[in-house]
Amino acid sequence: MPGGVARRVVLGSALAAPFVRSARAAPLVMRVSVDTPPLHGRTVSIADFLRKLEAASRGEITPLLFTGGQLFRDRDVIRALLMGQLDMAAPGTWQVAAYVPDADFTQLPMFYGQPIGVTHGAIDGIPGALVNEKVRRRLRVKVPGRWIDLGFVNWYSRQKPLASLADLRGLTIRNAGSLAQAWRARFFGAMPITMDWGDVPPALSQGVFDALQSTHESCASAGLWDAGLRYGLEDQQAVDIYIPMISESFWASLSPALKTLVTDLWAANIGRYRAAMATAQTRAAAALEAHGVTLASVPADEIGEQRRRMMAEQDKAMREMRMSPAILACVTETVSVIN
Template identity: 50%
Template sequence: MTPRLSRRRFALASVAAILAPAFVRSARADEPMRLRLSLDTAPSHLRNVSMKDYLGKVEAASNGKIKTEIFESGQLYPDLEVGKALIQGQVEMAAPGSWTITGIVSDADCFQLPVLYGQPIDLIHRVIDGKPGQYLNAQIQQKLRSHVLGPYLDLGFQNWYSANKPIAGLADLKGMKIRNSGGAGQAWRARFLGAIPNTTAWPNVPLALSQGTFDGLVSSNESLVSAKLWDSGVKFALEDHQFIAEYIPLLSQVFWDKLSPDQQKMMTDVWAQNVPTYRANMAAAQTKARATLEAHGIKFSDPTPEQSAAERKRMVAEQDQMAKEIKVSPEMVKLIMAEASSGS
């Protein structure tokens, strides 16, 4: 080998070594960003259907620069644990029920306030889309290190369901062990009515119910249908619209900060454009689900508006003490009372 040839090869090798990191950085820059969504409900659940639709639209609008994956049925985390996963950056996206994050953001339990018991959906939307919702979002941003994508997704009104004991009114719940989805507010309402609260993660509900771990549960018509809980023994329902469950669309701050301003705007806009349809679909599904439950032999009871108003008044008398107990801040109570008063 001639000295000239050797020097040339050395020079080429040196240039390659210098340029290699740049090529690696360029290749990494061209790789799509990974967005994993964790849900603990089954693929047939309309939360899953809605979020899957959203992710598909995001992938398309990102021109392949964001690659989405959905992990369902608690494959990654149950909702009761996904808040911590968001804080730690272990998952990019989730849509947990507000009740599942109350251990971290206590004001997320505000939907349990007695003033909202049995109230119409329009009032609830004024609360979550208005100043109370903005106040809650600021706390979520700070405590969960997560970005709230936009308006919440309605799961639907929550009611009481029983495996064996008929429940024609709230008085029938006395002495029953009632499963709830989490949060001090649901436990407070059960105790207020003389029931015994139990918290069980949703993926474990069918087996626990069939084994008699609890006598009944708080949930929604659609959720019962998605899990076919008539097979687990549910026979009765009291549809009192005690509160409306809301899913909060969250992106980990770590992931959000990686997005360009244009990508952040795109994800925000796509959600805003589609959430009214998702909400309407969820409401229709709850109505359809009731018919499905009745077709499987579940007997429903419905309080009159006057009965609901009387029960709400009875609960509101203890609202201030209840708010202290479940750690909903005086400021949040004040904001929600203002919205409730403006609609009366």
């Protein structure tokens, strides 16, 4: 098996309703990959789900979780799912957007600086359902339930103090491959570059880029202060989100009872995973400051003004992000109702 040794998931608590194990001769091995480190919120959430799944299935499903990109980097997990090399992953919407551009709709200008409830209303509503259906058809995967928050995206730099959005002008800014984040960097006069997360720490320490778009949790869990991170500017420009997906071939191998168990377990825990991630982001902000990172915040009135400026270019942004007019119309209607 490529890329490292799996970390075996330990048994956790089961669902209240008992699961009756079948007469299957051997357990189903479930290969799961994330490229975030073990203490990152996504990794913690997926590991918890897998522990519960193994326990609730009474060992009929045996998960093998590969962390830190040991098995695949996130940019490669969708291909691995399609080729039968992987059974479950939770890539970011920006990775899914390479195949289904509408998946990254929460990065549209209308979400800039909005409360997280606006994003949840859209991803849990009709826009999210439309994307799930496109993902199912095009990628031949099962989305077992609601998406996982990573958290609000902000700006971070190594040498340049960030006191206002004007300080971004002229900087080279790394993002994870999101066309939407690249558009936003250019909107503020910066130059976007794409880089895998695993390459960020050495590249940051070597000055390959000036700043990055990321979250408190991602920066703190990677200890980017050791790579020279010194400044952060909070504008809560969008919520980064992961879409859980299970390969069609693995899903087809499950009995109806096991399929129900998977979706019920996910539904029972996703609210807690989202809440835990929000707490992790707050804790990560404190950790960044404790390690000498200076965090500044963009005033609310300026965020509102910047959102209005961005909205004037939303159709242009949508085209650059390769999103469909249909998803833009659907999201616009949904957000108008929420607001």
